[in-house]
Amino acid sequence: MTLSLTEPVRHTMQQILSWFAQSFESSTEADMLATLDQTQINALAEDCGLSPHQLLALVKAGPHAADEMPEVMRALNIDPAEVDFQMRQTFRGMQIACAECASKDQCRRDLKSGAIGKAFVDYCNNAESLNALRANPEVLLDR
Template identity: 50%
Template sequence: MGRMAYEEHTSISRRFLSWCAEAWSAAAEAEEIAMLDEATIRQISKDCAIAPDDLLQLVKAGPHAADEMIEMMRALNIDQSDVAVLHPALYREMQLTCTKCKSKSRCRHDLEAEIAGQEFVGYCGNAVNLNTMRADPELLQS
């Protein structure tokens, strides 16, 4: 195996091991939260301003379950940090919508192809909110 092939193989192996570690960690976290008593889960969900079932679903989905939402905001020139600070409840709702989305594959494809900004309205559950944000100059990236 040549040096470049070896380095590429090593890079792929590292990324795969990193992905496995993240998946393992998310699964362990989901199990840990699922073992909490109902009162504790209700309190955590109240603190996060989401329903207990939604909290468990988000935890099970893992820490990157709504990454497409963040990437879509970037593609639309929306400042994700400003939205999270100025509209935290809406931001959490959008994360949950993204987590539950059945069009993630298309979304990722469109984001990679840099056509998401033109196509998202046809499949994105957050399209209405994203379009509203795009019209608000305070929420656009500088």
């Protein structure tokens, strides 16, 4: 079932998720989750549109584990905000893939050097999705 959210609801959800992210930064994420029972973890994961496994993996990866993803998207002329708005599930899946990535150092080097546009396909967990987005004019920065 796909929900169609109004802009005020979407904004409120983003604010709540932002608050959660800031709260997690101020204390140890694993410690916070350790205080929750499985029912609470399941409810929190559902509220965030994630599976409990995905939520735990993201918490374990840390609050900045997917910071590279929007930078890579912008470097590839993809508007992260538009992808998040139009394709929320795809965006979340990409965040999870980025958070779990083992090639962060290479990604950061390529972003810094400007080589990301050619190099990402060799190691990025999101390479297939990023290439598909590059072919979608509705989510490009230069439309």
